[in-house]
Structures are given as C-alpha cells and as structure tokens.
Amino acid sequence: MGAGALGVAALAAGRRCLAGQPGEAKTPRSGGAPLSGLTLLNFRRGGALCLGVKTAAGILDVKAAGQALKKRVPQTTDDAIRGRDLDGLRAALEAAAAGKLKGALVGEEKLQLGPAVSCPEKILMLGFNYRRHAMETHTPIPTSPVLFNKYNNALCGHGSTVRLPVKVAKKFDYEVELVVVIGKEAREVSEADALQYVFGYATGNDFSARDLQTKTSQFMLGKTSDDFAPLGPYLVCADLVGDPQNLKLACKVNGETRQSSNTSDMIFSVAQIVSYISQHMTLKPGDIIFTGTPEGVIFGKPPDQQVWLKAGDRIVTTIDKLGELHFTLS
Secondary structure (H helix, E strand, C coil): CCHHHCCCCHHHHHHHHHHCCCCCCCCCCCCCCCCCCCEEEEEEECCEEEEEEEECCEEEEHHHHHHHHCCCCCCCHHHHHCCCCHHHHHHHHHHHHCCCCHHHEECHHHCCECCCCCCCCCEEEEECCEHHHHHHCCCCCCCCCEEEEECHHHEECCCEEECCCCCCCCCEECCEEEEEEECCCECCCCCCCHHHHEEEEEEEECCEEHHHHCCCCCCHHHCCCCCCEEECCCEEEHHHHCCCCCCEEEEEECCEEEEEEEHHHECCCHHHHHHHHHHHCCECCCCEEECCCCCCCHHHCCHHHCCCCCCCCEEEEEECCCEEEEEEEC
16 A cells, blocks of 8 residues: 555545445544554644545545534544544544534645654664665674664754764764554563454654774664654554564665665564563553664675765655655754
8 A cells, every 4th residue: 555545534534534444444443452554653733743534535634623523533644543532533533524613624745744643651662673784784694682872952854954963073974774662551462362462553764873882892872863753644554564574664865775675584573573672671652663674784895995974964764554755964
C-alpha cells in the first residue's frame, strides 16, 4: 500500500468499518479499546499540536470535527494512543464518512506536521540491530539488544529543519529506522504475545553526531541534541502494517540513495525487542522504540570516504506502508 493510500479512507470506508464487517478495520471503540485501521498524524496550529486522520479526501481535523459535533475528541496522537475520548473520535469518523464534516477536511500539503508521537515517557533506541550494519562497522553480532536512549527534546516532525550543533560537533550522520509505538502497558510479556502491545509504527531517523557518540563509551551525547529524532509523517496502526519483519526501508541524501535494506535483516525482531525490554522495565502507552538502522551509514565507510552531512543537505527517509519522512539541515 503506497503512502497516498495509508490508513483508513474514512470518508469512503467509514460506514463499512463501523459495521465491523469481516476482514475490514474497525473504527475506535470507547473505554480505551485499541484503535485499528487508522493512519494518524499531529499537525501544528497556533503553537499547539492537533490530531489528524488521513483519509481519501484529505486530513480530517479531529479538533474541528469535535467542535462541529460538540463532542470531546482526542487532541493529539498521544491522547488517541492512551484511549482518551475515543467515542468522540468514532463519532467524527462516522460523520465524516456520511459527508457531514467537509469543513473539517484540509489538504495535507497545507499543514505543518509535528512528530508522529509527541510525549512518550520513554524513547528507547537499539544499536547494531542489522546484520550488515554490524558487519560494516566491524562490530560483533550482539547476543542481546544494545539499548540506549533519546529524550523528548530530540523529537521533530516531517518537514522540519534540524539545526546542527556545529559548535560542539562536526561528524553528522543519518540512520533510517522503523519505530515501534507501544499501545498498552507491557511488563514481562512473552515474545509470542509482544506484538499485541504494539499500537502502530512510524518512520524515524536516528540522527547522530558521531564524534560525540564516540567521545566516551556512552552513545547518549551523540544522539540527544535538539531535533535529532525526526519522526513521521504518520503513525500507522499495526493492523495496516502487518508483518514488521518484511518492510523495505531507505534513506536518501540530496536525492542519492545511501541506505536500502529490509527489516528482515534485523538481528532482533520487533517481538523480541518488545519482550526483552519488558523484562527490564514497564513499557507504557506512547513509549517509542527505534529498532536500529541498516547498512549504508557514513560511520560505516572507510575514514577516507567519510563525507559528513552539512547545512543545506536534505534527508528523505522511507519505510514501506509508513510514508516518507523529509527534513533539512541548517
């Protein structure tokens, strides 16, 4: 399914989803029940983030829809993940499907997007989780997931400009990554059950300053600068993605393909990652996990071939079924 067809086409298919016909995605239910069949996003308006749902007719402005219907609705993807005001969201989708909310539809090209998830309790990262990436960096294949972290200050959205901290670093690098978004509390879950705790997936880029990353034995400093975790444009519900271990992913710099791989090259699968982390800490709804990057990063090249990113470079990060994430450096 291409980016233009992501998520529920609520205006065309909303009634069918509400009816819950076999094999079709259901619209959200009340009481915090999990969402399915939706492609969500956050966009900025008046300094605040607002929830949008991607449809065949444009982006449904959920706040505007709620105001028109005089119903409480989720304000952001974070609210939707946590099950807040889902009755109002269901009513908005039903009304939109019936053609009653045309004033709440807006063209995506007119929106300034925020990060697909804006307020996770935890941002967890995996290092060296693709076999060919481990090989290119001469790193032994890990026997356990290599975990580190970012913070919320690093989150930014599709179309953002990432300001390079050139006073403290010079060696800037890209990393396309599949991002997992947790949908319900997970503690000591089995690998067999782990995917049931995933709300959805997003395209991410673990942007890095390699000279800071390698300054000490800890990765954190090279990973946590402002805007070093572009995420989006969409948060796609897990049922629309299906098998997370068979997704093509790629990264381009100024139109040149630098990374091109498949999540089948992961050392630890999404199910293994979620289960493993949950043995050590409780995962909460809205927590996000960057699952590692494939081969092709600048850091993996011989030193005489390492041409680091610079201001003006444009990065395009793509994952099957999740859309393209664009950002520019300054």
